[in-house]
Amino acid sequence: MILIGERINGLFRDVAAAIQARDPVPVQKLAIAQTEAGAAYLDVNAGPAVDDPAAVMPWLVRVIEEVVDTPLCIDAAKPEAIEAGLKAVTKARPIINSTTADPERLARYLDMARAYDARLIALTMNRQGVSRDAADRLALAMEIVVAADEAGFPLDDLFLDPLVLPVNVGQEHAWAVLETLRQVKTLADPPPRTVIGLSNISQGCPHRPLLNRAFLAMAMASGLDAAIADVLDEELVATVSAGRVLLGREIYSDAFLRPAGRR
């Protein structure tokens, strides 16, 4: 299971304030803490409040790379902001987060991923929005896989995101996501890899960590490869360790909790 730390995101007030003041310290602390907690990647998102994300993204990349070697997941709505972030990366191979299945957008992002030697997250949604069922998600997943294959993009570098929505507003989506995770593996050989934005499942709900952990365990059993998640939740990382052992991904030892969940 590849854990991608979600915390460096302008949606969080502390990060938004740090960006506003161009104060690297809170961002760097989060980079170190998430890396030590077992994050294999760090998601980097300037957040919605920033006027010019294309200017902020290189600053975020630079201050994070000053303190950790952890590869980054460059997360923005605008391709200009993503490209600015990719240009600033000097250390490890990044992930682009994310494209939709719309053909023009997908083509542009596949080109960008190749140009900057990045992996790519593709959402199984398009301009019409997010479908309620697994079948439509799978149809879009297939379109993405075909487009990637035709573009000569290595399928190993592609992560499909079936879109997790808050359980309090779209209860039926949770099952649709799990069903998509299961079936997406039959679309190609080697099978496409999958990622979810885990914390979305509990947005606006009480008992968020519980919902996150429970859904992560279900998603792992459905074949999930990666999650953008709150790695600072020790119980969540422990759930990954337990899940790896229960699914036979890792040889059991009594110390199964001690090695961090990074893979």
Add this chain to the structure above:
Amino acid sequence: MSFETYREQWRGRVSEVTVGAAGGVNDARKSITVGGAGALPFIDIDGPIPHRPAVAAEVWDVRPDWPAPLAMAYGAVLDDPVAWAQKCVRDGADLICLRLAGADPEAGDASPEACAAVVRSVLGAVDVPLIILGCGSDEKDNLIFPAVCAAAEGARCLVGPVHKDNYRTIAAAAKVAGHAVIAQSPVDVNIQKQLAVLLEEMELGPQDVVFDPTTGALGYGLDYTYSVMERIRLAALQGDRHLSSPLVVFAGYEAWRAKEAGLAGGSVDQGVVWEVVTATALLHAGADIVVLLHPNAVRAVKRYLRELTGEAAA
């Protein structure tokens, strides 16, 4: 349409463990590195196999009670660890495995100082790296290893074995003096991994640890040992760092415990056959160090390795 042979692509590597001089103060000593493989044994079309397995010969601090065919191969040197070790090196052993059997409370109860003195004299008499084994009594091994490890400081030996219920004292003594340790499990991959995690918490990582999965000789559990070694090696090649250490097997000691090994009367030395079959089978399961007893077994296994790998005599 052309046919392409399927090749495994492994993402993990066996950890390299170096013993001997290893940059220590005793620069005259040879060093040996084992491990490092990125493929299953001998299948170097799949990945690199930088070091061939090493062959060690056992030397005891006290005269062992061995079957006649084995004892006769050594004769008088069995009473003198120094002369014994020198003979083993002449016979081609890459390492000496010094077993401090005389420390056993029921077999002489040698003091820590006496054990350290034997270690010093053997180290001074041969230039190959040393494996140093305790007597098998946890309590006594915990007493002798601090002195033994200190006496061998700078010669980076492979000491042990430690096991799940007794590792702290020996591991700490080894760590302080710069030695690597043998981590023993009872033919159990889960316990082997557990012990590796515990040792890593004492800052003995995969490069400081050699696994002893416990050897079953031919006819006495060889297949169980083989399976566990295979699982450990596959896990290492699949990237499980806590199972990535090299493997040592005590093929000679176990083979000569088999009742068939001591059978006399025929023209073939059954014990040597038992040792060689056990050792060579386990080489294919991933053994990186095989520890043997009879000089003819040492010669046969070394020749077997040379023939298979095409390398000049090491």
